[in-house]
Amino acid sequence: MGTPQAPPFVVVRNVTKSFGGAQALKGVSLDIVPGEVHGLVGANGAGKSTLIRILAGLVYPDGGTVAIDGKSTVIDTPHHATELGMNFIHQELAFVPGMTVLQNIMLGIPKRTRFGLVDWKAMAREVAPIAERVGITAPLGASVKGLSTAENWLINICRALVRKARLIVMDEPTASLSASESEKLFAIVRDLSASGVAVLYVSHRLDEILDLCHRVTVFRDGESVKELAGETLTRPALVEAIVGGHPPSGAPVRHAGSNGKVVLSVDGIARPPRVRGVSFDLHEGEVLGLGGLVGAGRTELVRLIYGADRADGGRITLDGKPFAPRSPRAAVRAGFGLVPEERRTEGLVLPKSIAFNVGLANLDKLVVSPLLRLISPRARANLALEAIRALAIKAQGIETPVGRLSGGNQQKVVIGRWLQRAPRVLILDEPTRGVDVGARAEIHRLIRDLAATGQAILVVSSEPDELPDVCDRVLVMAEGRIVKELSGPAVTRGAIVAASYAEGPNPPEERP
């Protein structure tokens, strides 16, 4: 793929931006030409989303220039950005929960009938083909409330496509998508590029980047450190540019697996239609993966086990004793921990500090004594520092509000919450969503280390590469049932993907 030759649409020069004391951008430059897929990569907190927010008119740069079509421009509102021909799929989901799929897609760009009323029919006609191409299966009239994260992402993507922009900026679009949706997205990106639309593509998944992008700009610590294209665009070169010379160590060694005694036993747990009778055992020291397509019911399954939702039927035993989770509180007390799928809405209290958020699940450890329930500032600080150290969280200090952290660092805070609690069963739903290569390896190693201490770990992931990296054993779910069990060497990307699609004729296997 050669770099398309055309005058650049967007030129960014020496843009700087600081938030309070934090220098998010120390001077970044890049240009985007029509018809190219321009990759933007960098570690968590490198400043990618900040640049995108500047282009979107959400924040203003402290210095430097942004030129659109060769004209230096101050983008002051998102509306202005849209008018300039740029569209955004931001890292943090943007949709209106009370509205329908169609309403969300057409947000801000409605069509009107002659009487000035909204013309739903015409809008549906326009949106339907695009929705299908993107892979939205829900009816356009359905409320988005019941939809999965992935589907909401697709809605955001669809919205950008409907607007026929000259540049579409995608900030980690595949973080919440599984392989099949991702494939659809890639096809769309290629189509867009072929039709002359530029795409700025941010991702931590380097395979995608290598696959899709004509050119890649690498950010490190708020600076654009490298531009790679053509021959120079290789995986090692990327990794080296991202981490700055310290490539992360390779995949951890797989453990022998499920020999320990059974910690958690799930028998016939169900809550139709999302979960229709699931049984499995989880052993001491085991990392068990749950794979499958988006909407397969994995998130719902772990929520049932954790007591966040009530099951319609089924049995659970924990360490041989019956366990009926009435609430997450009961589950936490019994020895569970959950890193939920949606960090911002389910995981974090955004205006509060890192120390606060890490402390939330450890309050009993932070009080000076069981009777005098005052929080010990020292214990609180130690806990937070420990999490920051163990997960290499990039932040100014333990009192930084988590809302100000980059997406990946927010994810680390949620994980950090459970580190010292060392729950008997730790459930991680999409643990490395939005986490950079280096940190991803860190988290994987951490998971293995925790397992090595005897914790039982359940990992849900939609990223096909992730489960083979960390799991001893993987259960593949489809349509609310377990359709395949893979263990040891059989746990491969290919096997998981194959099993995810193998539905219908195969009777569901429900063997522990």
Next chain:
Amino acid sequence: EDKPLVGLVSISATEANNARYIEGAKKAGEELGYEISVIDAAGSADQANAAIQNFAQLGAFAIVDMVFPWSSIGAGLDAAKAAGIPVVTWGGGLGGSVAATNGSGGPMVVPVNELMLKNMDGKGAILELTYRTGEVCRNREVELDKALEAYPDIEVTKNEVRIPGYFEDGAQYANAWLASHPAGEGNLAIWGCWDDPSIGAIGSLRSQGRDDVLVYGVNGNAQALENIKNGHMTATAWQDSFTEGYNMVKMLKEIRDAGDSWEPKAVEVPAVLVTQDTVEAFLSEHPDAIN
């Protein structure tokens, strides 16, 4: 079921004087075999109109408007008139199609004003706690302004209290006023257009330990009488709401019987000035005034 229904629409059925008027009305109703029904309009003129309309709807024998001025119950009067039901007011004045009124609280302030001005001895400062939205209060303020014309050396500060909130407002206004009127700077008086704001002010006086300020109220509610008895208040004019309610209900039959030939009129029950000197005698005469 078929007892004649007398509808009382109260500005605040939980306010002491209103409650006593209602009791008087009930007493008369009992004697005459009327059913007395009370609606609390909670200070809202609009709800009062609605309530009057509802009573008209029910074919009431008569409707008593308590304290809302006749000028703010236009829609209610309209509906009652259409249904041929007389409306009388208590403290609401005579006007429109109102058949009778009593409790016109304006004039009853006069003896209080006279006593206060006598005590002032022509100089000093007065804090007036007013409530102009209320017709009665406004009339009392006008009375005082008239009387004060003769005393140019008396400095007057006016503050408007709110309903609800009159206790707190009375206290806060008193606080501020007292700060610029320290003890020993001439004759000081606090005058409330009814008792409650003055009672709020007494709270402030007492918490500051000030006993150099004379406090006056009007209406003579139980708390004011108690305060006079305890020496915190100087004087009030006691309104015999109970008798007013009683007399008014007794008169309703007369109004209905007269029909179109009825001449609207005021049937006032005179107020009684109660001071620290007369309070004991007064209470032995009207023991239930304080309970």
Next chain:
Amino acid sequence: MSDITIGSRHLSPGAKAALGVFARYGTIIGLLAMILAFSLLSPRAFPTVSNFTNVLNQASLAMIIAGGLTLAVTVGELDLSIGFAASLHGILVTGLIVHDKLPIPLAIVIVVALGAVIGLINGFIVTKMRVNSVIATLGVGTIITGCAFAYSAGVPIVSGVPEAFLQLSLGRWLFGIPNNIVIMALVLGGLWVLVERTDIGQQIQAVGGNAAAARLAGINVDRIKTLGFVISGMCAALTGILLASRLGSGTTSAADSYLLTAFAAVFLGSATLRDGEFHILGTLVGALIIAFGFNGLNIFGAPTFSQYIFQGAILIVAVGLSSLGRVLAES
């Protein structure tokens, strides 16, 4: 061990569907049940055409102001200035007619425009100065009360109110429908179309549902929020005008108490049909529940204290029906 199942709910799909009906229509069911109960308790006086007309007539003003408030809360802001504003507007319209001898329609237009200006001011303080709407509108409401005092010195404007102005709210329309009801129907109908069927309405709903998302989608959030305040302000003006016409006078604080009624109607309504979303139809239902509750208890002649107790209970039960239905149906 085998008997400990974690499934604790054995609701049949049928039962769930029935509960779903409660969830959607709980407040409406409550309203109907209440009307039925009062009809049985006071069969002669309550369930008559004239009484229902009467109730609607009385409730119209509250419905108009609550309709406006619905727009403000839909864009995600509280407007506590409406009651004070309506009081000011009532005084002002009477003053313009009585003292300044303006023609009635002109006076009305001026006052409604002032309502819009107050909305603009609220909108400016909230969106540009970024002051929390509770404080902003409470502050503006307090200032408005001061203006009402300054204008009237607190004294109601009573004499010289022309009959034609009184007829505005006392008059009746075709088929003897009171004007108030007609005006209310037009206003709420217009607001309904605006919110549910127009492009601006979509933006209003989006801003209320998720302001950040709306902003990212290119909607001018500040402008839409300001619009919500403006409409709220205009409806308050209309209510103030109609109230002055109904009372036959312009009185300070006459309309203050609408604030609480409007809030009760709007929040009651938010439990209707949709879960916790504010919408015009819901507000209408909420206002009807309050109005019929007040009327029915009055007609039934319950003692004052029990009227309060029942009114409170009606609020809670009406919403509780929906909410419980929803919780059970979805759990």
Next chain:
Amino acid sequence: MSDITIGSRHLSPGAKAALGVFARYGTIIGLLAMILAFSLLSPRAFPTVSNFTNVLNQASLAMIIAGGLTLAVTVGELDLSIGFAASLHGILVTGLIVHDKLPIPLAIVIVVALGAVIGLINGFIVTKMRVNSVIATLGVGTIITGCAFAYSAGVPIVSGVPEAFLQLSLGRWLFGIPNNIVIMALVLGGLWVLVERTDIGQQIQAVGGNAAAARLAGINVDRIKTLGFVISGMCAALTGILLASRLGSGTTSAADSYLLTAFAAVFLGSATLRDGEFHILGTLVGALIIAFGFNGLNIFGAPTFSQYIFQGAILIVAVGLSSLGRVLAES
């Protein structure tokens, strides 16, 4: 595009830091500026120890009830029942002392316990029946008014109130500090420790910040919310008791107006130090702004109408200072 964006593009880091100070301390700067202004305008009467003591004494009751309300809003719910509840508690405590001849401490304990029960009821309706807190607490408040009326038939309880009960709020402590101030300081101090320094407080803040996340972190959200209502109810009871002691009587609706004052204080306070978060210290500052604003305007002798206008303006400006500072510093 045409709209005014508060661009900070050309602010130097120094200017931003200065604005950051405004953002954090805007309301406090406002309070101090206001006190300074009034001191200059009324040098003899305003800035005296006795005036400040009086203002604090007077404001103590509002501060206590606002402190309780802070807890309710911190867990993310509104409590509109507090004013009505405080009125009921005032009547009840007087009734228990005067009619039932209970010892004063016992009467107080009973009434505070009743406040807690009302909070429990609010909490139950909100968390278990899932009724929106606006409707739930408005409903409960209305019911409470009915109860107060049923208990006292509207007649204030005045005679026979023992001097010892009056001394509760009229008395003075060491150094002549009025009891009310001491009680207020203890209550707010206690609440501050609870919210800021204990594990329960962390849970309270978490529930208010993000209830879903708090739940998944193992916090019993319903229980914490109920606790917020219970504390709010207990503070309302305390305010009702102190008010009855101050007035020397139990009077229906005496405390109703505290509702609005408390809300104003709490929301004003939420702009202090933290951005839009409710907290005890902020509430204290908010209540001080309101109290000193009222007092200063009075002492200065502004006419009633302009007092309203200034009061409204003070609310808006105090918060506007912080908010604008924040917007400019962070944009």
